[in-house]
Amino acid sequence: MVKDNHSHSAEHVLNLRLRVWRQRRGQPGAFEEHALQGVSTSASFLEMMDMLNEKLVRDGKEPFAFDHDCREGICGMCSMTINGMPHGPLPGVTTCQLHMRNFRDGETITVEPWRARAFPVLRDLMVDRSGFDKVIQSGGFISIRAGSAPEANATPVPKDVSDAAMDAAECIGCGACVASCKNGSAMLFVGAKVTHLNLLPQGQPERDRRVLAMVRTMDDAGFGNCTNQGECQAHCPKGITLDVISHLNRDYLGARVKAFFSSTGKVRRGGD
Amino acid sequence: MNLDSKIASGPLSTKWDAHKAKLRLVNPANRRKYHIIVVGSGLAGAAAASSLGEQGYDVSCFCYQDSPRRAHSIAAQGGINAAKNYQNDGDSVRRLFQDTIKGGDYRAREANVYRLAQLSTAIIDQCVAQGVPFAREYGGLLANRSFGGAQVSRTFYARGQTGQQLLLGAYSSLSRQIGAGTVKMYPRHEMLDLVLVGGHAKGIVTRNLVTGEVRTWSADCVVLCTGGYGNVFYLSTNAQGCNVSATYRSYRRGALFANPCYTQIHPTCIPVHGDDQSKLTLMSESLRNDGRVWVPKNTADSGKDPAQVAETDRDYFLERKYPSYGNLAPRDIASRAAKEACDEGRGVGPEVGGRRLGVYLDFSASIQRLGESVVRERYGNLFDMYENITGENAYRRPMRIYPAVHYTMGGLWVDYNLQSNIPGLFVGGEANFSDHGANRLGASALMQGLADGYFVLPYTVADYLAGVGLSGRPSVEGVEYRDVLAQVNDRVNRLLKNQGKQTARSYHKQLGKIIWDECGMARTRAGLTKAISDIRGLREDFWKNISVPGTGLDVTPELERAGRVADFLEFGELMCRDALIREESCGGHFRTEYQVDGEAKRDDARFAHVAAWQWAGETAEPIRHEEALVYEEAQLSTRSYK
Ligand SMILES: Cc1cc2nc3c(=O)[nH]c(=O)nc-3n(C[C@H](O)[C@H](O)[C@H](O)COP(=O)(O)OP(=O)(O)OC[C@H]3O[C@@H](n4cnc5c(N)ncnc54)[C@H](O)[C@@H]3O)c2cc1C
Ligand code: SF4
Ligand code: FES
Numbered sequence: 001m002v003k004d005n006h007s008h009s010a011e012h013v014l015n016l017r018l019r020v021w022r023q024r025r026g027q028p029g030a031f032e033e034h035a036l037q038g039v040s041t042s043a044s045f046l047e048m049m050d051m052l053n054e055k056l057v058r059d060g061k062e063p064f065a066f067d068h069d070c071r072e073g074i075c076g077m078c079s080m081t082i083n084g085m086p087h088g089p090l091p092g093v094t095t096c097q098l099h100m101r102n103f104r105d106g107e108t109i110t111v112e113p114w115r116a117r118a119f120p121v122l123r124d125l126m127v128d129r130s131g132f133d134k135v136i137q138s139g140g141f142i143s144i145r146a147g148s149a150p151e152a153n154a155t156p157v158p159k160d161v162s163d164a165a166m167d168a169a170e171c172i173g174c175g176a177c178v179a180s181c182k183n184g185s186a187m188l189f190v191g192a193k194v195t196h197l198n199l200l201p202q203g204q205p206e207r208d209r210r211v212l213a214m215v216r217t218m219d220d221a222g223f224g225n226c227t228n229q230g231e232c233q234a235h236c237p238k239g240i241t242l243d244v245i246s247h248l249n250r251d252y253l254g255a256r257v258k259a260f261f262s263s264t265g266k267v268r269r270g271g272d
Numbered sequence: 273m274n275l276d277s278k279i280a281s282g283p284l285s286t287k288w289d290a291h292k293a294k295l296r297l298v299n300p301a302n303r304r305k306y307h308i309i310v311v312g313s314g315l316a317g318a319a320a321a322s323s324l325g326e327q328g329y330d331v332s333c334f335c336y337q338d339s340p341r342r343a344h345s346i347a348a349q350g351g352i353n354a355a356k357n358y359q360n361d362g363d364s365v366r367r368l369f370q371d372t373i374k375g376g377d378y379r380a381r382e383a384n385v386y387r388l389a390q391l392s393t394a395i396i397d398q399c400v401a402q403g404v405p406f407a408r409e410y411g412g413l414l415a416n417r418s419f420g421g422a423q424v425s426r427t428f429y430a431r432g433q434t435g436q437q438l439l440l441g442a443y444s445s446l447s448r449q450i451g452a453g454t455v456k457m458y459p460r461h462e463m464l465d466l467v468l469v470g471g472h473a474k475g476i477v478t479r480n481l482v483t484g485e486v487r488t489w490s491a492d493c494v495v496l497c498t499g500g501y502g503n504v505f506y507l508s509t510n511a512q513g514c515n516v517s518a519t520y521r522s523y524r525r526g527a528l529f530a531n532p533c534y535t536q537i538h539p540t541c542i543p544v545h546g547d548d549q550s551k552l553t554l555m556s557e558s559l560r561n562d563g564r565v566w567v568p569k570n571t572a573d574s575g576k577d578p579a580q581v582a583e584t585d586r587d588y589f590l591e592r593k594y595p596s597y598g599n600l601a602p603r604d605i606a607s608r609a610a611k612e613a614c615d616e617g618r619g620v621g622p623e624v625g626g627r628r629l630g631v632y633l634d635f636s637a638s639i640q641r642l643g644e645s646v647v648r649e650r651y652g653n654l655f656d657m658y659e660n661i662t663g664e665n666a667y668r669r670p671m672r673i674y675p676a677v678h679y680t681m682g683g684l685w686v687d688y689n690l691q692s693n694i695p696g697l698f699v700g701g702e703a704n705f706s707d708h709g710a711n712r713l714g715a716s717a718l719m720q721g722l723a724d725g726y727f728v729l730p731y732t733v734a735d736y737l738a739g740v741g742l743s744g745r746p747s748v749e750g751v752e753y754r755d756v757l758a759q760v761n762d763r764v765n766r767l768l769k770n771q772g773k774q775t776a777r778s779y780h781k782q783l784g785k786i787i788w789d790e791c792g793m794a795r796t797r798a799g800l801t802k803a804i805s806d807i808r809g810l811r812e813d814f815w816k817n818i819s820v821p822g823t824g825l826d827v828t829p830e831l832e833r834a835g836r837v838a839d840f841l842e843f844g845e846l847m848c849r850d851a852l853i854r855e856e857s858c859g860g861h862f863r864t865e866y867q868v869d870g871e872a873k874r875d876d877a878r879f880a881h882v883a884a885w886q887w888a889g890e891t892a893e894p895i896r897h898e899e900a901l902v903y904e905e906a907q908l909s910t911r912s913y914k
């Protein structure tokens with residue numbers, strides 16, 4: 001296979017013990033133990049899981065189901081809790097970007113799905129994250145019909161504002177923040193989207209209704225409350241910081257106050 | 273068969289306006305009575321579904337991922353072109369058109385490409401209004417960069433995540449329509465077949481990837497935006513689930529498949545590390561703006577540490593061969609040059625399977641000139657990604673790159689309305705063949721997907737619906753639906769019941785090796801002929817020895833994989849057949865028999881046409897149709913980047 005070259009990072013093989021979660025929809029689950037030999041340290045974590053699955057299929061057994069697609073850290077589909085940590089031990093990477101050189105020969109690795117009330121298990125390591133989509137559908141957009149946009153450079157956006165919006169927009173919707181939070185809170189995810197859109201001039205007209213609607217939907221979807229533990233930030237593969245939660249809280253409070261005064265003040269015309 | 277491209281008459285620059293003015297409209301009050309199926313939620317699908325929803329149609333949108341936001345458009349890094357001429361450097365609609373036609377090696381339809389260039393500017397407006405955080409200058413206006421194959425700066429970008437931001441923009445518009453109830457979204461649904469009623473596309477068959485339920489859907493028309501077929505190579509920069517099934521199954525129902533042999537090999541990907549590799553990762557082409565590509569001049573140096581290879585012993589082969597474009601030479605040319613250097617034994621990096629398949633992309637000159645912090649600001653996330661995958665630091669030692677399959681220019685044949693030869697079947701984005709000819713220029717696929725979805729399909733789909741009227745939608749109980757459903761179920765059961773021992777992945781790997789070796793960067797008559805017979809043998813073996821554990825009544829990933837691989841095993845043959853008959857070299861299709869001084873030799877007299885293949889049954893050979901490419905404005909010339 002790969003002949004080592006003195007000048008490149010050395011490759012080894014690992015023998016591993018794997019404890020992997022098995023579960024069918026609506027039924028209780030349990031760990032299954034498997035030994036896996038000859039895993040290259042250049043392989044990604046999901047390639048290691050592929051090896052295990054190939055072995056199972058050749059033995060006529062069902063492979064472990066897991067979500068994955070792009071395998072380059074951007075689609076947000078992969079979602080494994082590895083040794084108790086969403087996306088594994090390396091900060092700033094998704095499960096698919098984690099490589100086996102971060103593990104030791106002979107190690108036992110525990111692989112579980114996201115654990116959160118709002119993310120029920122569909123099968124083995126696969127969960128249902130449709131709650132995130134519902135939150136976006138309720139307000140995570142700027143209402144613009146195709147064809148009605150003004151000239152792009154008509155509204156300059158200061159570079160620092162645009163950069164800050166981009167920082168927040170990098171969220172990949174993976175759900176590690178929810179899975180790492182003992183309350184199963186989605187505040188980092190929702191905060192990231194609110195911050196992205198509410199920072200931009202284009203997002204101003206719907207700023208208040210956006211934050212109110214998204215927070216309401218988030219609560220309805222079964223996500224828990226935020227108690228400022230900060231685990232979400234520690235496990236977010238995209239470096240989304242707690243600042244977005246402060247932003248969300250500020251905008252939410254502001255919108256609530258305005259809603260309070262507008263509901264006791266003038267009669268609103270046209271409704272929303 | 274008469275392939276009518278339905279291109280409007282008149283000068284290129286007014287064709288689209290003239291054509292649009294003739295397209296029929298649907299009364300707003302009637303729109304919600306029309307049911308439109310959109311398969312795919314990438315840039316093309318999400319843009320089409322949301323725009324049709326905004327107009328008031330009843331839209332159902334399907335994707336195989338758990339959320340529409342995860343379509344593979346999300347992975348595009350580099351940027352999107354638009355003829356805004358914000359840099360005042362001589363860009364224009366006409367220049368973007370000319371670059372794209374030339375980049376496609378004069379194998380694209382002129383009118384489509386011109387329209388694409390025209391629509392490019394509205395796309396940027398639309399995306400900015402959605403809140404896409406494109407890179408900006410300190411003055412607050414949009415920034416641009418240059419991209420391979422162009423001499424102007426017309427590429428808009430959002431760090432190294434342009435595709436992500438554009439898709440999230442389209443996804444937000446789609447989500448708004450889902451919230452408003454005009455679009456119903458069906459994630460984790462895979463389209464397995466197309467249903468025709470009276471010769472028109474009137475529905476699909478899907479499998480619910482969670483419950484295993486296989487069912488039919490009826491609609492007034494079907495829009496396929498299911499992406500490209502690069503995964504026929506097994507290793508590619510595509511996502512794991514990218515497939516040819518939706519388009520290939522439609523081909524088997526009568527849709528023509530155009531130019532399947534036109535595939536793009538991207539020059540800057542991270543080299544293969546070993547046998548268990550499941551995908552290849554692209555390093556954005558934008559890196560070539562500041563990186564210099566080289567290999568050692570002497571084979572003896574190829575195993576050495578790059579720092580030990582003296583400057584005079586390095587061959588900056590792109591700068592040497594293509595002095596005016598240098599490291600920015602178009603993709604097909606840069607890829608082939610890298611392959612040639614490695615074939616000569618001058619490749620670098622660790623040996624995999626006895627060969628060194630890699631060339632250096634060296635940033636040391638840029639780091640010296642600009643400082644590490646500037647390089648970090650431009651490409652930091654790419655350098656991190658590289659280090660993550662290879663364990664190497666590209667600020668300290670040159671990156672290693674090698675070409676990998678990245679994009680497929682071929683796809684279902686469509687006319688100017690993006691309608692296939694099957695009435696009511698529309699195809700957008702990478703799934704159609706329309707705009708890139710034999711080679712796609714960087715940053716133009718995102719542009720095409722969004723042009724199709726936001727600004728073309730909403731008009732042309734309406735024209736079709738207005739034409740068929742409101743009585744057009746058949747009942748899903750009809751015999752046409754039941755027949756196709758039964759056939760799909762048979763196939764699913766055949767896979768599940770087979771008593772084999774081999775995995776779908778093992779067949780996919782074998783197929784990928786055949787295609788990469790014989791229908792990759794260099795193709796020969798002998799190799800393609802052999803590939804066709806090898807693929808047939810592999811296909812027979814597959815149906816004898818495939819094993820698919822599970823009942824199919826639940827999440828069954830092996831069933832999904834096996835179905836996709838089965839389609840690739842048929843499609844791969846079609847691809848090789850197309851490559852065999854096209855006896856010329858153009859763009860990404862390089863036949864070693866047809867070259868001058870190592871460069872592609874086109875044969876305009878014999879091959880200035882689109883090849884569109886028609887399925888002729890299980891045992892008969894497919895029929896090849898031709899659509900002549902008539903150039904009114906572009907001058908067919910030898911594509912030179914020297
Ligand atoms: C790594 C990478 C980088 C790129 N960088 C650039 C770039 O910088 N600039 C540029 O212009 N282009 C780039 N491209 C190309 C560009 O991203 C794609 O061509 C484009 O995004 C394709 O969009 P699409 O909407 O046609 O398809 P996709 O985004 O691939 O969407 C396909 C959709 O179809 C669905 N689907 C597929 N099959 C089925 C089925 N059988 N049943 C149901 N649903 C199905 C999927 O779920 C998905 O929603 C890049 C491509 C890659 C791979
Ligand atoms: S905030 Fe981070 S952890 Fe949460 S969904 Fe977004 S990327 Fe994932
Ligand atoms: S598989 Fe796409 S982020 Fe991991």
